[in-house]
Amino acid sequence: MSRPSPLSVVIWCVLLVAAVVYAYAPALSAPFVFDDRSVALENPSLDSWGAAFIPPNDGRPVTGRPFANLTFALDRRLHGDDPAGFRVTNVALHIAAALLLLSIVRRTLERIGAASSRAVLGAVAAAAAWALHPLQTASVTYISQRTEILAALFAFVSLLSLIRRVEPNGTRYWSVIAVVACALAMTSKETAAALPVLLLAYDRTFISGALRVVWRERRALHLALASTWFVLLALLLTHGDRGGSAGFGAPEVSAWHYLLTQTRAITRYLELAIWPLSQVFDYGTSVVRDLASVAVPIALVALGLLATVIGVRRNHALGFVGLCFFAWLAPSSSVIPVLTQTMGEHRVYLPLAALVAGVVGVSAAQSRLPDHALLLVLLALSVPLVSLTRQRNAIYTSEIALWNDTVTKVPDNSRAHYNLGRAYALASEPGLALDAFARTLALDPIHARAHDAMGNLLAAAGRSEEALERFDRAIALEPRFPDARINRGALHESAGRFAAAIVDYSVALEVEPDAADARINLAAALIAARRPVEALAILDADRARRLSTLDLAERVADLRARAHMGVGMDHARAGRWDSAAAAFTEAIEHAPTLAAAHANLGNVRLQQHDPRAAIEHYQTALRLQPGLPGIAENLAAARAALHAR
Template sequence: MNRPVPHQPSCYVVATGIALAAALTYANTFAAPFIFDDIASIVNNPTIRSLWPLGPVLSPPHTAGATVGGRPLLNLTLAFNHALSGQAVWSYHALNLLIHALAGLALFGVVRRSLANTRFAGSATTVAGWTALLWTVHPVQTESVTYIVQRAESLSGLLYLSTLYAFIRGSERTDARGWFAVSVFTCFLGMATKEVMATAPVMILAYDRAFRSGTIAGALRQRPWYYAALVSSWVLLGILMAGNDGRGGTAGLDVGVTPWAYAITQIRAVPHYLGVAFKPYPLMIDHGGLLPFDGVLSAAPYAFALGALVAGTLFAFFRWPRWGFAGLWFLGILAPSSSVVPLLDSIFEHRTYLSLAAPLVVSVLAVTSMLGAHARIALCAIAVALGLLTLHRNTLYQSDVALWTDNVVRKPNNARARFELGNVFLLRGEFPAAIASYRSATRLNPTYVEARNNLGSSLLLAGRPAEALPELETALQLHPIAETHFAAGRCLAELGRGDAAIAHFDAGLKLRPADPDALFRRANLHLQAGQFGVARAGYRGVLALVPNFLEAEVNLTSALLADRQLTEAATHAENAVRLNPQHAVAHWKLGQVRFELEDLSAAIVALREALRLDPNLVAAQHLLARALTQNGQYAEALGAYERTLQLAPDLVPARYNAALVLEHLEQWEPAAAQLEYVLRLQPDFPEAARRLEYLRQRLNSKRIAVPLRP
């Protein structure tokens, strides 16, 4: 008697359910901020600022921390998001969710069509639906979806699945050129997205052997041009990898880790990846670099588990190839990141994005075989539990402080997690919390250069340059970089050690010559030291890099005034006022230039505007009084001197000049009082003493007593 074929749900209903499940579990991610490598890859990535021309967009930076290096398609999608929403995160999360939902649907199609010619054909749609649903809502996927720049993993996953799906469709048809062309095209796109795509041609050949041709040789004989086209995509990947400088020094033989040492760490990593498929809690965004073992005994259980998995997979692939393909899928996709090619980080959970499908499909097949009609209850319960865990995990992503604090709590000896938590506090301006986090990181790892550098910078920003300087000097001893020299220069400048500060800026600028901020700060130190020629050269260098740098225009005006290069000074003062008509100091400098050029009317206008914008600008108030005096407006000048002295009672030149105006107005007694005040402040002022003596004689001749002012 034939067993009745169980009712299969509609493919469209299942696909809709998968898409809705993805939307529900990631509905709370749209405000999750940029974190970790998002900063280098998105926030500080100049190549995504414009979609056109395409050249810069398809040449992403390959500095450390920039996930986009050597991945032009990934960078292009980020440029699309930037064009849509700038640095508002909602569009980035929306596209990540769309990619993940499409990947879930592609997995559904792959599993369903793979089971169509097996003994599970009668339940192919059901098994594929549950597999894709569990895979879509699984919490380990949050790192590839909610962590924005790990779109590299989800997008390459979608393209990987699309490549396989198109092959499956093509292998089912007699006229398969269209589907095979799509497969090759998506394979090339995947190579431009992430290096894990390198395994796709091999994995498709293994699939062909297991589900279609029966042998490797048979597969190659049937489709030689297709496989030749697939393999040709490795050329593109090789070109991209050759130009990305070892992923900014984080991958390859130059990262300071031997292939053997890295391979040893993967004995722990691969079983962990399999473990999180069944126990996805707790998860961590950062496990803390390499994971060495304490000794042979501690490594033995992991080595045995991994060895059994590899041996079982190979045996099954030759004996029961369709079951063996599941193990090959899990291990093969992990191979680029879990082999002997060293990476600075031995474990990241986003690397399991595609591999996760293998244990899930095996588990769903096992549950449906054992429980029959009751399987849907168990699988539904599992899906709900996984979805709730995903929602909880996504809640942590909504706050970068919560995410990194959770990581620190779960792995307190992870120095980098404490460093990243410090970075979050630093960006928020919470300097005490940032300092505490960085100190914890440097206690755990005394040679952690970045943590020492940021600790010094945090102390500097908190107004503690004397404490910051030793941290920065230690960082420079460990690894001298431009940023640390610049921070040390700022510390020394605030401590009044101008020459030493200039030396640090010089050292930093040798490493990074075109840094406008460092050039500007060094020029300021030269200006303060009276080295006007060097200062002028520095400001001109800044303006060549940043033409509309307002402060550089203002300070260059001061340097030019000091050497009485008045015509050029006027040009730069006018530029400063044009750049910001509300900048009081710019108007003051323009007034100063006009005063020196003896254009008193223009000087008075500029100085009055400066004081309208900032009534407490003492130097402008005093210069206005002088300009009014020279312009013969003595009564107004006297008022201007009075306002100057209200702001700065001990400003000797202002009191002396006020005395001269009072004398000119024949107000002898107030003039004498001002001169007496001047001599109390500056007894060795002979001109003031002679003038006071003259006024006293004049007053005595009129028999008028001059009262002393306290």
């Protein structure tokens, strides 16, 4: 067959891009969900370019992944808090990865003997099946899983650069690109640890045919690729446990039990790759502890691994496919426990590329069907994938729908019930929210956040005693739980229990020194408890200066004024009129419209035998608050004192 024209390849690429955009269009109206907020909205490292290179080491999806974090910082600059902008970036990266995959598969099919025109059709079929597969929504629509897309994207760049390097017109610059892309993959996600091995295996399988040839002709390149492991090692040494979200530190999740769980996970991924009709957003943190319950998955995974080993030993293309699938999954789906999520469909983002390239791409390239019939088959494959992906994306447009879908499919997932409760609470559905939180606690009685969330709803409904009980239980489970401390403190403060409120706010502020609500509430409680000097110390601390950058300046100014008022009253009661006048003047500077401050300063000026100044402040107080008790009488006394002079 003749070689396809460049125009025909461009047309295929344009059609593929259009199909992906159409499939993901519904997702653009979706809100931030789950970890998206911690990555895009509550990520302090996004405030400056320098800080973006050092993401927080607290287990959020960007921990230990500086390049991924940098892309979120860029999105913050471009799109602010608009989730649509962040998703546009994810979709654009996904499209770029699909086009790279198309080029890789086309060149690979030609290397194993496919005619050029069939290699293009096979590559288009593989790229379309991969890019339009509903499984990919777990990485593309779920914004925080951009890490998967970036790692795969750079892996494709590195692999394509290796292929271009050995082509007749290849230059050494392709080697440089391959190494740089490999290093960037390491800074995007730890699964890229497999990339140097996969590049070596590709070279052996499709280019050189033997390791000795690879070593003789390109050992410098592969050694340079392997050197990028030092980049990953540096990140692991500083963020090895990903803020406690991964590693062997949790005795309740052993490496053995996690491995058993992954056999079930891998067979689940394969099932969804073939029949993607029951996707789950969050599988939770459950682990398999019974060997017999996963006997079939173990057998299937063992057969897959055996076939992969045989294929690799025989230098067969399907051996490379199996190696890609298992090696890329290995960092998160083997023996190293990922404590926050024992299964996740986003993990199969790149491994799915190996599967579709090996099955769809090769089948299309080697098909005996004429081109027009093969095109019809490609269309028949793409239409249902686009439809299913659009349907899956539509679920993301409502957090209630997303979490309802999750709890329906995984009813024992306490975290999903908790997040469903939060979604109902945000939608002003307190009854449904309480039901969801109650279900959470039925599954996980020590879920401190669920107790706290129930307390908030009960407090809002005026059920203070029940709310206090929930806050008490949350704090008993997590004594330094700042949100529960703040919420219980507010309940104590509203009941006039200022000493108890001060204790709770102080603990919350100790845990989170930058927590604006804890600092402001603590200052207010100290003022109410007649401890204004301590309140001023809280408001004037170095960390309090950040409050002026928030929408809290007016509230902080009011608290400072009230605190100075309290100081002034203490001085006035002791007869220290000059000090009292200075304090009331400070209060007026912070809150010029505070009538009580003017009235008190008027009283002090009258005691200082300055009736003219007293009259001025009394008049201002009455103008700001007509009918202020006692001021009319004081004003009359000041006028009488002035006339008596």
